[in-house]
């Protein structure tokens with residue numbers, strides 16, 4: 021075991037965690053300071069990592085070689101397996117995702133918020149929801165938003181960075197060991213929040229602009245900061261439209277309130293999309309149902325577009341307007357067969373409208389041969 025002497029340090033494998041990623045370099049915080057007392061090295065990436073298809077993310081645990089202590093440089097030789105991953109912003113080995121959205125400037129958009137929550141839930145780590153800029157809305161409206169989010173299964177925190185209102189409960193959650201990632205739209209106040217929690221960071225922030233009071237993409241890359249012993253927090257660049265997963269069947273588990281209903285046995289079908297289909301007791305009478313249905317419709321429209329462009333493998337569950345009941349599990353055909361698949365007319369409308377926005381080439385394909393037939397052939 022390494023005892024800290026120069027001899028043992030020379031032989032011990034040097035490892036650490038990627039705390040920020042630049043174009044061709046990354047900063048790695050060492051597990052133990054080096055012989056010169058240096059705790060952070062600027063590292064290149066060995067090309068063999070790329071050849072093995074390994075992409076480094078902030079938060080990755082890495083092994084280093086080619087150490088040049090006087091220059092403070094090294095090269096990343098290998099990646100340790102990740103225990104969790106957030107796809108966008110890309111962060112590995114996180115233990116908590118904090119979705120930050122502003123109550124005003126820019127206004128809170130429930131569809132956008134739902135997409136951020138879905139991305140966060142995909143990590144299978146605890147998800148926190150922060151409503152920022154609570155000082156810009158009357159207290160009653162702040163309470164209403166918190167009540168809504170509680171119905172969705174979250175424990176939201178409303179806060180204002182400048183005054184420090186509501187900051188301490190967040191500090192407590194973020195001070196737990198592990199890596200928490202702040203993510204959300206540009207201008208939501210993520211960096212301001214970190215500045216309020218750790219004023220010495222002095223992270224760059226910028227006023228929102230334009231009619232919609234959008235953010236200016238001030239933070240350009242993910243960076244990890246220590247907040248308490250063993251507790252790291254990542255700031256991240258804001259963006260406006262998180263992607264949805266490809267598989268519509270995976271969506272229900274990403275809504276905590278729906279997950280709860282499913283755990284209580286509200287649906288007996290294993291391949292149901294819970295869209296009010298006959299025989300599905302989940303129903304449509306829950307507060308985020310419209311947002312859930314819209315996400316499903318968007319996923320189906322994305323899949324239809326991807327199939328035409330040859331980007332996505334056809335899947336019966338992704339057919340425009342499909343109810344997800346057409347493809348029963350083995351042994352379930354008769355039981356599922358009694359439930360007639362419902363073609364939801366609203367979804368057809370969404371698909372057609374989206375298709376009209378496609379390229380001219382796709383439009384002419386629709387006009388000449390009937391796009392629905394073509395999509396069916398492909399699937």
Ligand SMILES: Nc1nc2c(ncn2[C@@H]2O[C@H](COP(=O)(O)OP(=O)(O)OP(=O)(O)O)[C@@H](O)[C@H]2O)c(=O)[nH]1
Pocket residue numbers: 152153154155156179180181182205206207208209210211212213224225226227228235236237238239240256257258259
């Ligand atoms: N009124 C008010 N303004 C805030 C609050 N928090 C942040 N702001 C302002 O909102 C603007 C955007 O804040 P940032 O911290 O740069 O937002 P961000 O989420 O880091 O944005 P990106 O880095 O672009 O993703 C700045 O002008 C902040 O001063 C708050 O609690 N109340």
Ligand SMILES: [Mg+2]
Pocket residue numbers: 210211212224225238239255256257258
């Ligand atoms: Mg920022």
Ligand SMILES: [Zn+2]
Pocket residue numbers: 286287288289292293294295300301302
């Ligand atoms: Zn169902």
